[in-house]
Amino acid sequence: MDSASDNEPDYDYISEDSDVQNDADINIPEVNRLWTNVRYVENFEYPHNICPFSRHMGPVDPPDIEAHPIEYFKKLSAPEDRKSLIDILVDETNLYAEQFLTNPSYDPKPNARTHEWYLTDAEEMCAYLGLFLSMGVVKKPSIEAYWQQSENSWLFRTPGFSEVMTRDRFQLLSKFLHCNDNMTRVPRGHPGYDPAHQFRPVLDLVNYTFPKAYDLARDITVDESMVGFKGRNEIVQYVPAKKSHQWGAKLFVLAESDTGYNAAIQLYSGSQQDTSRSAHGLGYDVIMQLVEPYLHRYHHLVCDNYFSSPALCDALFTSNTYMTGTARVCRKGMPRSLKGLKLPKGEALVKQSGPIMALCYGDRKTVTFLSTLSMPNIVTTENARGVNVEVPRVNLVYNKKMGGVDLSDKSLELYDTCIRSKKMWKKILINILLRIMCPSVEDLVDHFLTNPSRAASLSILDRGSERERRKVEIKLGRASPLMQELKRVKSEAKRMNNEGQPIPSFSPH
Numbered sequence: 001m002d003s004a005s006d007n008e009p010d011y012d013y014i015s016e017d018s019d020v021q022n023d024a025d026i027n028i029p030e031v032n033r034l035w036t037n038v039r040y041v042e043n044f045e046y047p048h049n050i051c052p053f054s055r056h057m058g059p060v061d062p063p064d065i066e067a068h069p070i071e072y073f074k075k076l077s078a079p080e081d082r083k084s085l086i087d088i089l090v091d092e093t094n095l096y097a098e099q100f101l102t103n104p105s106y107d108p109k110p111n112a113r114t115h116e117w118y119l120t121d122a123e124e125m126c127a128y129l130g131l132f133l134s135m136g137v138v139k140k141p142s143i144e145a146y147w148q149q150s151e152n153s154w155l156f157r158t159p160g161f162s163e164v165m166t167r168d169r170f171q172l173l174s175k176f177l178h179c180n181d182n183m184t185r186v187p188r189g190h191p192g193y194d195p196a197h198q199f200r201p202v203l204d205l206v207n208y209t210f211p212k213a214y215d216l217a218r219d220i221t222v223d224e225s226m227v228g229f230k231g232r233n234e235i236v237q238y239v240p241a242k243k244s245h246q247w248g249a250k251l252f253v254l255a256e257s258d259t260g261y262n263a264a265i266q267l268y269s270g271s272q273q274d275t276s277r278s279a280h281g282l283g284y285d286v287i288m289q290l291v292e293p294y295l296h297r298y299h300h301l302v303c304d305n306y307f308s309s310p311a312l313c314d315a316l317f318t319s320n321t322y323m324t325g326t327a328r329v330c331r332k333g334m335p336r337s338l339k340g341l342k343l344p345k346g347e348a349l350v351k352q353s354g355p356i357m358a359l360c361y362g363d364r365k366t367v368t369f370l371s372t373l374s375m376p377n378i379v380t381t382e383n384a385r386g387v388n389v390e391v392p393r394v395n396l397v398y399n400k401k402m403g404g405v406d407l408s409d410k411s412l413e414l415y416d417t418c419i420r421s422k423k424m425w426k427k428i429l430i431n432i433l434l435r436i437m438c439p440s441v442e443d444l445v446d447h448f449l450t451n452p453s454r455a456a457s458l459s460i461l462d463r464g465s466e467r468e469r470r471k472v473e474i475k476l477g478r479a480s481p482l483m484q485e486l487k488r489v490k491s492e493a494k495r496m497n498n499e500g501q502p503i504p505s506f507s508p509h
Contacts, residue, residue: 033310035335035358038350041376048355050373051298051320053218060215076209076436085436086122088179088201089129094119096178113168120173127164128173132430133437134161136415143171143419179429188234195235195269198425202432203265210263211293219257221302222290223405224250227431233424235269244413249428253405254290257302260407262435264290267428280315283307288315295319300373302401308370310334313356322373324397327358329368334358342366348392350376361392369394411438 038044063071078084097117100106108114120128131146138158140146146158147167161170179199186192196203228245229236237250254264266286278285287307291299300322308325310333316323329338335351335358343349343362351358359369359376374394381396383389412434421427 033333033353035351035353038352041350044376053298056215057217075213079209086125090122090125092178093176097176117172136417196267199429207264214261216256216263219300219401221257221402221404222254222287225253225405225409227428229424229427252286255404255408257401257404260404262408280311284312295321313370313372317355317372324371324374327368327370359394
């Protein structure tokens, strides 16, 4: 469990529930919005024309098809017109080590490993990050375990780590690792104070490179992502609805719905630090800030009821951006008749106000949707148990397009280093590094996955689990001989059945 040092001030944990109550449109003026009932749902039409999305989608100027996968990492971390990630870490780590070791109050013990410190460089920092991220692939209980060489641990040895650098050097680099100058940090409570100061250069860097490296498809999503941390810190949130991490820092992430590619990341610093919130509330402000570069492109944004509101629908629609999302009936501007409404399972109530459609649908519980694009008509689909069910089309669209950030987080969990730290900013830094290495790189290399001769390059990215290799084989149109034979047998049996011929007993040879 993460803990904090004794000299840190006490902070009150902030629960998401309490923060939402403070943000529940308290300061939003009442909107006299006229809602009309829609009697014939099957004939529903929006009063506006749905403009097609015709922009470029996918990687922008990707490296050559024969390029080494490290080139994709460089594209996301080393732009030509800005300081690279490696240079930031090298310069700030050396600076912090100098400040720490020359501090008059620092009195090291004779056997302290800090006596062995020397300046690091870009090559060593790359090796350090490689080892650090490899710890997310090879799980061990402690950092020291990666350098164990005793005879009793012969079965669990990882000699590659000691061949790259010594354990003491790795721990020294971990001790002095920094992204920003502590001397320029504005004290808490003063104007200009930034809770993200210690990793701000890296956060700004990825928010600059991610959109430039990849053009998002039409469907995009904004959702929360938690960075687990149980120590004391001013930005720690308690979100009981999150299964993976209920305690930690909350990030708002803009991602592509189908691939999970991260396009923008924003740290939530708490209501006490958020002094520039508009009258429409936190959810509205987060959406408008994250999607601002993508307005007037006819994107389709999908979000949950933490963000959505009629005011957000209006703002996005006037900016040529469509929206679909669940909604809270207590939001300002929502139909008053929906408050407290409980519908039987399978029944729907549809209302319309200008470009906005509101649908209240009875399922296991009553759920409400807002949309300026998705239709309310009932369609038949197959649920997770393989049973055909009837649901509104807007519900189907929401379920399919809302999981972009969750897809990204799932990739991060596979390679999370799980290294304990008393410094929350280091946990966030690791999370950002993983977002560069995992979902983002996976999407950038898609353009050469169609070339079977380059499939071997995936092993360099450490996506080498059997499940991941099978996914690549399927994507490349390849399969094992057994699977090919079974596919042939199934096709032959189907042909014979259609022709009325008796089907013999096939067995793969």
